[in-house]
Amino acid sequence: MWLLVICLVAFPLLYEWSITFKYFCKMAFYNGWILTLAILAIPICAVRGRNVENMKVLRFMLLHIKYLYGIKIEVRGWENFNIKEPYVVVSNHQSSLDLLGMMEILPGRCVPIAKRELMYAGTAGLACWLAGVIFINRKKTDDAISVMSEAAETMLKEDVRVWVFPEGTRNHSGSLLPFKRGAFHLAVQAQVPVIPVVMSSYKDFYSKKDRKFATGKCTVRILPGVPTLGLSPDDVPDLTDRVRGLMLDAFSQMSTERPGKEPGGIH
Numbered sequence: 001m002w003l004l005v006i007c008l009v010a011f012p013l014l015y016e017w018s019i020t021f022k023y024f025c026k027m028a029f030y031n032g033w034i035l036t037l038a039i040l041a042i043p044i045c046a047v048r049g050r051n052v053e054n055m056k057v058l059r060f061m062l063l064h065i066k067y068l069y070g071i072k073i074e075v076r077g078w079e080n081f082n083i084k085e086p087y088v089v090v091s092n093h094q095s096s097l098d099l100l101g102m103m104e105i106l107p108g109r110c111v112p113i114a115k116r117e118l119m120y121a122g123t124a125g126l127a128c129w130l131a132g133v134i135f136i137n138r139k140k141t142d143d144a145i146s147v148m149s150e151a152a153e154t155m156l157k158e159d160v161r162v163w164v165f166p167e168g169t170r171n172h173s174g175s176l177l178p179f180k181r182g183a184f185h186l187a188v189q190a191q192v193p194v195i196p197v198v199m200s201s202y203k204d205f206y207s208k209k210d211r212k213f214a215t216g217k218c219t220v221r222i223l224p225g226v227p228t229l230g231l232s233p234d235d236v237p238d239l240t241d242r243v244r245g246l247m248l249d250a251f252s253q254m255s256t257e258r259p260g261k262e263p264g265g266i267h
């Protein structure tokens with residue numbers, strides 16, 4: 001009788017504990033493996049010095065991680081990246097796992113904008129710096145804005161694309177936070193299109209809150225570019241709302257799709 005009670009209490013506890021334990025191990029390995037890969041990437045990148053072409057090195061070194069974690073990534077809308085000129089990519093930001101979706105589709109000569117703290121993340125920070133990642137100080141708005149204005153010039157002069165997470169922070173809520181306007185100011189200043197990218201919710205396989213990390217599938221949708229030619233800074237709020245609306249529609253649509261079922265017309 002007592003044995004039965006102990007089993008009834010212990011098994012669910014052990015089960016819960018093993019899910020949590022698995023989560024922490026998988027997250028620790030994720031960060032540790034990236035830090036280790038960066039040790040290999042640094043000398044390769046250092047040959048060229050700080051250069052956006054080094055982003056290719058990081059991309060190829062990170063592409064296999066999805067297989068280690070059993071995450072299937074399906075990409076739709078590749079054709080929307082077929083633009084020769086620079087553009088600003090904006091995407092939703094759920095977790096550090098976004099790195100996998102980002103590396104899956106990262107276009108050539110494209111650098112992300114990241115918080116300055118990432119520069120101090122040991123070997124990963126140095127690898128990011130060598131690959132030309134643009135660091136901003138979120139605590140100093142003026143500094144951040146001037147770095148982004150510089151980025152607008154660099155985009156045109158050096159033919160560089162920029163990837164921004166307009167939510168400005170990781171968001172586990174299963175929707176989109178209000179967008180900050182920096183990415184849209186950047187696109188208007190450089191007069192280049194904004195290309196929205198939406199990554200489907202990870203909730204089926206990953207949750208920081210529930211400490212869950214299983215295998216699963218994520219869809220990444222590249223939406224058609226939104227032109228900014230002729231727009232002025234006064235149009236930025238409107239542009240921001242329009243792009244967020246498009247992304248929210250795509251995100252909601254992807255969230256209601258049954259996994260594995262492909263809707264007609266979108267590839």
Ligand SMILES: CCCCCCCCCCCCCCCCC(=O)SCCNC(=O)CCNC(=O)[C@H](O)C(C)(C)COP(=O)(O)OP(=O)(O)OC[C@H]1O[C@@H](n2cnc3c(N)ncnc32)[C@H](O)[C@@H]1OP(=O)(O)O
Nearest residue numbers: 037038041061114115127141144148168180181182183185
């Ligand atoms: C093999 C080994 C590999 C190892 C390495 C592996 C890594 C590989 C590389 C991958 C790296 C990926 C890194 C991802 C990291 C992601 C992040 O860090 S997300 C966090 C940082 N990103 C952002 O914050 C971007 C979005 N934020 C913004 O756009 C913000 O607007 C801001 C420019 C940062 C300023 O923010 P804040 O200080 O909060 O101020 P706001 O209220 O937003 O703005 C104030 C005011 O200013 C206007 N404004 C904004 N930008 C401009 C501009 N460029 N020009 C003019 N005006 C601007 C804004 O509109 C506000 O005015 P308003 O009247 O209220 O509209």
Ligand SMILES: CCCCCCCC/C=C\CCCCCCCC(=O)OC[C@@H](O)COP(=O)(O)O
Nearest residue numbers: 031034035095096099120121122124168169170
């Ligand atoms: C010797 C120092 C060692 C430091 C160890 C740090 C461990 C970090 C290890 C690997 C870095 C992995 C790179 C992942 C890139 C994704 C970054 C990311 O997602 O940043 C979060 C940022 O967008 C928003 O931050 P907040 O949600 O506002 O917070």
